[in-house]
Amino acid sequence: QVQLVESGGGLVLAGGSLRLSCVASGRTLSTRAMGWFRQAPGKEREFVAAINPWSGFSTHYADSVKGRFTISRDSAKNTVYLQLNSLKPEDTAAYYCAADRGELRTIDPGAFVYWGQGTQVTVSS
Numbered sequence: 001q002v003q004l005v006e007s008g009g010g011l012v013l014a015g016g017s018l019r020l021s022c023v024a025s026g027r028t029l030s031t032r033a034m035g036w037f038r039q040a041p042g043k044e045r046e047f048v049a050a051i052n053p054w055s056g057f058s059t060h061y062a063d064s065v066k067g068r069f070t071i072s073r074d075s076a077k078n079t080v081y082l083q084l085n086s087l088k089p090e091d092t093a094a095y096y097c098a099a100d101r102g103e104l105r106t107i108d109p110g111a112f113v114y115w116g117q118g119t120q121v122t123v124s125s
Contacts (some may be wrong), residue, residue, distance in 0.1 A: 001026045001114075002024055004024050004098070004115065005023050005025075006020060006096065006117065007021050007065070009119030009120045009122075010120075011122045012122070013125075014119075015086060015087065016087050016123070017085045018084045018087065019082070020084065020095055020121075021079055021081055022082075022116055023033040023077070025078070029053070029075070029080070029099060030053055030078075030100065032099045032102060033051065033102065033103055034053075034080040034098050034099055035047065035050040035098045035100065035104075036049045036095060037112075038094065038096065039093055039094050040093040040094075048065055048082070049060050049061045049070075050100075054103070055090055057072075059086070060104065063072050064090075066098055068085050069082060080097060084121065087121075090123075091123050092121060092122050093120075093121060095121055096117075098113075098114060099112060100112050
């Protein structure tokens with residue numbers, strides 16, 4: 001089992017920044033791709049970013065966040081981060097960390113096997 005706990009969400013003005021963290025306990029994350037997803041009220045959960053456990057820690061981003069968000073991981077701390085810059089009101093959502101079975105194959109949320117409880121990000125205009 002893997003337990004994931006997110007933190008770092010909050011209320012921020014448009015144009016501001018936040019750094020989300022996802023700490024894992026239980027099994028190591030070193031062999032798993034990690035992803036961030038978000039879900040706004042009344043909308044489906046959507047992919048935000050993902051990072052592979054190897055392949056040079058290759059990363060993938062949703063078009064809507066490219067150039068603004070950065071995903072990274074610290075294997076020694078079993079932690080994944082999401083740096084959110086130039087935030088927009090449309091970025092408002094609950095943000096979830098998730099762990100894949102292994103290397104990233106798809107950004108479909110259904111492929112990720114472990115999920116955190118989420119952290120709320122609210123961007124005011």
